[in-house]
Amino acid sequence: MIEMNISSLTLNLLADVTPPTQEASSGDPVTTLLMGLTVFLLAVFVGFELITKVPPTLHTPLMSGSNAISGITIIGAIICAGRADNVAAILGFLAVVFATVNVVGGFAVTNRMLQMFKKKK
Amino acid sequence: MNIDHLVQILYLVASGLLIFGLKRLGSPKTAPQGNMLGGLGMLFAILAVCIQEANSDESNWVLVGVGIVVGSVIGIIAAQKVQMTGMPQMVALFNGLGGGASAFVAASEFKYDGTDTSAMTMVPLFLSMMIGALTFTGSLIAFGKLQGIVTSKPVSYPLQKTINLVLFLSTVSAGLLMVNDPSATHWFIVLTALSLVLGVLAVIPIGGADMPVVISLLNSYSGIAASATGFVLRNDALIIAGSLVGASGIILTQIMCKAMNRSLANVLFGGFGSDDSGGAAGPAGPQGNYKSAGPEEVAMILDTASLVIIVPGYGMAVAQAQHQVRELDKALQERGAEVLYAIHPVAGRMPGHMNVLLAEADVPYEQLQEMDVINPSFPRADVAIVLGANDVTNPAARTDKASPIYGMPILDVDKARTVMVLKRSMNPGFAGIENELFFKENTLMVFGDAKDSVSKINSALKEL
Incomplete structure (x- = not known):
């Protein structure tokens, strides 16, 4: 009995790792994770190199602008708000409200702060 | 063209715009344009997710629509009402909401039956919950300190660092227990509660004068939380934009520390950030920080x-x-x-x-x-x-x-x-x-x- 369980578990694990033949490798969760980690690593390096010297007058606007970008989680929020499960959808709805305030407010506030950098002619 | 491919291309365009926008935000001359590009990138990303949703079997346009309208109205009013001098706390508040949104996404995915329960999904879900929740409460405390709702003086008590370390380790343990047994809702609740407390206790010892650095660091965290939700939802645009903000936020935090002649460790654990920092804060003169x-x-x-x-x-x-x-x-x-x-x-x-x-x-x-x-x-x-x-x-x-x-x-x-x-x-x-x-x-x-x-x-x- 126990042996059977273990073997079925192994089978399950194998099923997880081996992609179904008809589907491309993108359907395999491990490959998806590795692709995600690759993208993550590269984006982290880009992020590290993107900003080098920033004058102190720009610290707050830059922080505000990148904060608005971190509101990208709105994508996840929209997906979650569409879930068939009611509780999951309500949690997703709250996420949409929060993330939208972050994105809309963030870009608007940054824009206001940056008006002072426009050259007066 | 295949709809899935169109969505992927839109995400790609969005990611490119966000990277380019962030780059342009780093210099005074190009910053206004950078902000526009960032906003445009965000629009593309939202367009992409809407097309994706329209083609999925599960979608709820009422909730999404109402959420976006309510959020936009609040965001626009807040952005217009705030005084120029109140900007740092406004950013803190927005940032807290962003972290909170990632935490809600994690909670929603935890509740949702269709979510994969392997460690590959549960680990990022745990991180997204923990970092999102602590960013939420930490940012609210930062907001309160700058707004004068919470005392701007560093709050200290005996064994503070030990308590925070124990709390941090307990939070991580609760998260790992949740990963180990994804059906156990109680571990998820413990994780959420501990993360919320951690955010409060980590920021409360820091003085009001150092809040901008703290907000910048929390901004980096909210990026990492968004990136973690990207792993949960298998969405590259989320991973890219989130980790971009996470990484560049850390660099910006360091730049800000350098400009204030402080080290990050000194800001986070020094407890010197009060206005009357005395001689202990090193280079800060008798009249405060320069x-x-x-x-x-x-x-x-x-x-x-x-x-x-x-x-x-x-x-x-x-x-x-x-x-x-x-x-x-x-x-x-x-x-x-x-x-x-x-x-x-x-x-x-x-x-x-x-x-x-x-x-x-x-x-x-x-x-x-x-x-x-x-x-x-x-x-x-x-x-x-x-x-x-x-x-x-x-x-x-x-x-x-x-x-x-x-x-x-x-x-x-x-x-x-x-x-x-x-x-x-x-x-x-x-x-x-x-x-x-x-x-x-x-x-x-x-x-x-x-x-x-x-x-x-x-x-x-x-x-x-």
């Missing part, structure tokens, strides 16, 4: 200026910097800026000292203006460059009756939008008194020999 900047950063600000007033003093004479100053003057004029020299009657060590030196460097006589003529121009100046002058710029002469120089006529440099003080060190000037100008919000200290500093600014300007 900001310092390097030649490249100074050049970026000068690049966008339309009126620059140079205030020469004894320091310029000692360093024999007048030729470099003239070169800077020409470079700024080529960029369309107006450059004036403010001559205080007692600048230098003898009357007319500055006029002689500047004449030697071929500065046209019309650009030199006496104190009474130039003082009304400071409020419309973008930058005032104080070159080795000290006492003649000290606002205490105007306001502080106790000051030995009270009543002395001074140049109103502090009224310029940005004041750059080129100086060897924080030492007081000829009269031996502290200059409160150095500690003002709009003042940047540029340390070094005047000649050397100006040459470096000149070369930095050429490279822009």
Whole structure:
């Protein structure tokens, strides 16, 4: 009995790792994770190199602008708000409200702060 | 074209715009455009997810629509109502909501039956919940401190660091237990509660003056939380934009610490961030914190200026910097800026000292203006460059009756939008008194020999 369980578990694990033949490798969760980690690593390096010297007058606007970008989680929020499960959808709805305030407010506030950098002619 | 491919292409365009926008946000000249590009990137990302949703079997346009409308109205009103001086706490509040959104996404995915329960999904879900929740409460505390709702003084109690460490380890343990048994809702609730408390306790020991650095760090965290939700939902655009903000936020935090002459560890665990930091905060002087900047950063600000007033003093004479100053003057004029020299009657060590030196460097006589003529121009100046002058710029002469120089006529440099003080060190000037100008919000200290500093600014300007 126990042996059977273990073997079925192994089978399950194998099923997880081996992609179904008809589907491309993108359907395999491990490959998806590795692709995600690759993208993550590269984006982290880009992020590290993107900003080098920033004058102190720009610290707050830059922080505000990148904060608005971190509101990208709105994508996840929209997906979650569409879930068939009611509780999951309500949690997703709250996420949409929060993330939208972050994105809309963030870009608007940054824009206001940056008006002072426009050259007066 | 396959709809899935269209969605992927839109995500790709969005990611590119966000990266490019963030890059442009880093320099004063390109920052407004950078913000626009970032907003455009966000629109593309939202468009992509909407197309994706329209083609999925599960979608709820009412909830999404109402959420976006409510969020936009709140966001726009808040952004318009806030005073310029209240910006840092507004950013803190927005950032907290972003972290909270990631936490809600994690909670929603935890509840949703379709979510994969393997460690590959549950680990990022745990991280997204933990970082999102602590960003939420931490940002709210930062907001409260700046707004004056929570005390801006560092709050300390015995064994603070030990308690925080234990709390952190317990939070991670709860998260790992949840990963181990994804059906156990109680571990998820424990994880959520501990993360929320962790955010409060981590920020409460830090003083109000250091909040901008804390907000910048929390901004980085909210990026990492968004990136973690990207792993949960298998969405590359989320991973890219989130980790981009996470990484660049850490760099920005370091830059801010450097400008405040502090280390990040000192800010987070030092507990010195109060306004009365005393001698313990190292380079902070008796009058509080000052900001310092390097030649490249100074050049970026000068690049966008339309009126620059140079205030020469004894320091310029000692360093024999007048030729470099003239070169800077020409470079700024080529960029369309107006450059004036403010001559205080007692600048230098003898009357007319500055006029002689500047004449030697071929500065046209019309650009030199006496104190009474130039003082009304400071409020419309973008930058005032104080070159080795000290006492003649000290606002205490105007306001502080106790000051030995009270009543002395001074140049109103502090009224310029940005004041750059080129100086060897924080030492007081000829009269031996502290200059409160150095500690003002709009003042940047540029340390070094005047000649050397100006040459470096000149070369930095050429490279822009």
